[in-house]
Amino acid sequence: MRLIHSMTTIAECSTPDYSLPNRAIKIAVLGAGGVGKTALVVRFLTRRFIGDYERNAGNLYSREVQVDGEQVTLQVQDTPGAEMSDNGALLPDHVSCSLHWADAVVLVYSVTDRRSFELVPQLHQTVSRCATSGGRAPPVVLLANKADLLHLRCVDQEQGPLLAATLGCTFYEVSASEDYSQVHGAFHRLCCQLAKQRPPLPPSPPAPAEKRRPKSPNVQDLKRRFKQALSAKVRTVTSV
Numbered sequence: 001m002r003l004i005h006s007m008t009t010i011a012e013c014s015t016p017d018y019s020l021p022n023r024a025i026k027i028a029v030l031g032a033g034g035v036g037k038t039a040l041v042v043r044f045l046t047r048r049f050i051g052d053y054e055r056n057a058g059n060l061y062s063r064e065v066q067v068d069g070e071q072v073t074l075q076v077q078d079t080p081g082a083e084m085s086d087n088g089a090l091l092p093d094h095v096s097c098s099l100h101w102a103d104a105v106v107l108v109y110s111v112t113d114r115r116s117f118e119l120v121p122q123l124h125q126t127v128s129r130c131a132t133s134g135g136r137a138p139p140v141v142l143l144a145n146k147a148d149l150l151h152l153r154c155v156d157q158e159q160g161p162l163l164a165a166t167l168g169c170t171f172y173e174v175s176a177s178e179d180y181s182q183v184h185g186a187f188h189r190l191c192c193q194l195a196k197q198r199p200p201l202p203p204s205p206p207a208p209a210e211k212r213r214p215k216s217p218n219v220q221d222l223k224r225r226f227k228q229a230l231s232a233k234v235r236t237v238t239s240v
C-alpha cells in the first residue's frame, strides 16, 4: 500500500529482486483488503499508527533492526488485498513470487470482517502450495487485527486460536491502532525465530600471511663480531 504520509524512518522500495539471495530476514504480509496490513507493518517498523493509506499495490519496506543483539536487515513485503474466489484465494501473480521469496508469512484478518477470516484457510493453502513447489514450508503467523473495535467484532475471540491450531500457525490478536507492544511482540518474535534459522555466514577467506621482514642487522652485534674476528687474526699473526 502506498503511504499518503511521507515516511522517513523506513526505506520503501518498489519490488524486491526475487532472484537475488541475500541475508535479510524476509517477511510477506498477506490478507484480504482493508484488514490493516499496511497499518500493522508501518506500526511495527516506525511505532506510528497512520490511519490514511491509499489502496496497496504491493510495497517492500526495508529496515535495519536489532535481533538478539545483532543488527539485521528486515524486509517486509506488504501485498495487495486478496479476494476469495471459487478456486481459492485470488492473488496477483507477483504475490506468489513474494511467497517464494519470503522466509515467513504473516496472514492477517480483521475481527470486524467475517469474510477476511474465512479467507485465511484459502490463503494458507496458497502459501503451502508455494512452499511445496519451493521445497520448504515457511513459518506462518496468524494476526487478528482491529481488536480495539469491540462493538464491530464479528469473529469471536476463541475462533482465531482454533483456526491457528488447525493450520499449525502461531496466533496473536492485536490492534494496530491501540497497542504497539502487541504488534511489535508478534513481529519481533518471528524475527528472532528467523534469525536463528539463518544459515551461517560463509567463512571469510584467510587473512594474507604476514610477510616476514628480514631482521635488520644489529649494528652493535656486527661491530662485536668484527672485533672478535679481527683479534683472532691478530692472535694468529703474532703466534706465527
Ligand SMILES: Nc1nc2c(ncn2[C@@H]2O[C@H](COP(=O)(O)OP(=O)(O)OP(=O)(O)O)[C@@H](O)[C@H]2O)c(=O)[nH]1
Binding pocket: 001, 031, 032, 033, 034, 035, 036, 037, 038, 039, 040, 050, 051, 052, 053, 054, 055, 056, 057, 079, 080, 081, 082, 145, 146, 147, 148, 149, 174, 175, 176, 177, 178
Ligand atoms: N480501529 C482500527 N482501525 C485500523 C486498525 N488497523 C487498520 N485500521 C484501519 O483500517 C483501514 C485499512 O487499513 P490498511 O492498513 O490500509 O489495510 P490494508 O490491509 O493494507 O488494505 P489494502 O491496501 O486494501 O490491502 C484504515 O482506515 C486503517 O486506519 C486497527 O487496529 N484498529
